[in-house]
Amino acid sequence: MTTKAGRILILMLSVILIFSGCSPSPNTDAGGKLNVVATTTMLADLSGIIGGEHVSVSGLMGPGIDPHLYQASAGDVQLLQKAAVVVYNGLHLEGKMGEIFGSLSGQGGTVVCIEEGLDTSKLLASEDDPAIFDPHIWFDVSLWKSAAATVAKGFAEADPNNKEDYEANLEQYIKELDELDAYIHQRAAEVPEAQRVLVTAHDAFNYFGNAYGFEVRGLQGISTDAEAGTADVSSLADFIVERQIKAIFIESSVPRKAIQALQAAVKAKNFDVTIGGELYSDSLGDEAAGTATYILTFKANIDTIVEALQ
Ligand SMILES: [Zn+2]
Incomplete structure (x- = not known):
């Protein structure tokens, strides 16, 4: 191949790339999925539901693991640093991991803290220490709906190309959560x-x-x-x-x-x-x-x- 032909080929390829529309988002992995790391099993589940086909979710804590006592391993810290989006509860739930989250902001990834999207007037004070809030917000379905909205917003920021899908997944999930809420009320009344x-x-x-x-x-x-x-x-x-x-x-x-x-x-x-x-x-x-x-x-x-x- 002559140099001239080579240059033309490169030029053609560039034109194809430009006109093929969406260049892959810098936050996606080789398969085009947004790389999400969530702390608890509840948040890994929520991230997978809101992200759907556009995300690949890793959860740090497995079933039966106590988040209050969980210490991040060196491997966890690497996962968190490489993630496009980190999702954590906050309100001191991940009590031994606070400093790690602080050090992540400013590293380029999106950090989604569920605590920040909550209406504090709906939060309960901790019985041990009235100055802090109780972190177990997933046991009130209405608060978990806020958590779902916070995750959808964070994903849309990290991956604006798929914003509409994240919003549609959120809307569908809110309906399922409303059904769950009705089921709990009905059973409690028994x-x-x-x-x-x-x-x-x-x-x-x-x-x-x-x-x-x-x-x-x-x-x-x-x-x-x-x-x-x-x-x-x-x-x-x-x-x-x-x-x-x-x-x-x-x-x-x-x-x-x-x-x-x-x-x-x-x-x-x-x-x-x-x-x-x-x-x-x-x-x-x-x-x-x-x-x-x-x-x-x-x-x-x-x-x-x-x-x-x-
Ligand atoms: Zn607890």
Whole structure:
């Protein structure tokens, strides 16, 4: 090939590239997908639903992992640094990862913090520390709808070519969340009002209680970072006896021994409380249990609660 012919070929190729329209977004991988890294299982699920075919999602925490205690590995930090979009909860949920998120902004990727899209007037204060908000916002479906909108906005910023698809996916998902919300209200109503008391391993269910009319008591605080003391166990046991509560619940991401100790303390006070089953608190379930998505996990939770308390 002569040099001249070579130049013409290059020129033709450039013209083809220019006229073929959308040059690939700098944020996409070789397959043209937006590379998204989400912290929790809830956020990985949400990112996949809003992003659809345009994203490839990696979740840092697997099912059953406790986000309050999760420490990012060196591999996680690399994944986060290379991501086009990072999605995290905030409100100190990822308590050991705060500094990493701070260092990511300014590195070129889009950082989506769910906390920033929430209406703070709808947030509950942490019981341990009234100066901070309770991070377990996914247990109020109306707050999870805000989270979905925040993710859609972040994806549209990172990948404007597919903005309309992200918005359409959001609209469709909001409908599914409205159906879920109606289902939870309808099931909750099956439990007599006096029995609507939820006792679990840690304070993850305050938004749930607030939205769906349950009184909530957690053995540990908002974070699982500190263990419950014997005084906490004893006073919660008194409460269970006094209110004649039929069942208490273990949580998938918290060791079950604390709730078993509570059950024993109740028995020592001559009252029997059953363990009503396992609730998913800070992590979704998995494929094998039929609870791999947020909607399936939440349905499993309300079904477990209603069956044990009614
Ligand atoms: Zn928690």
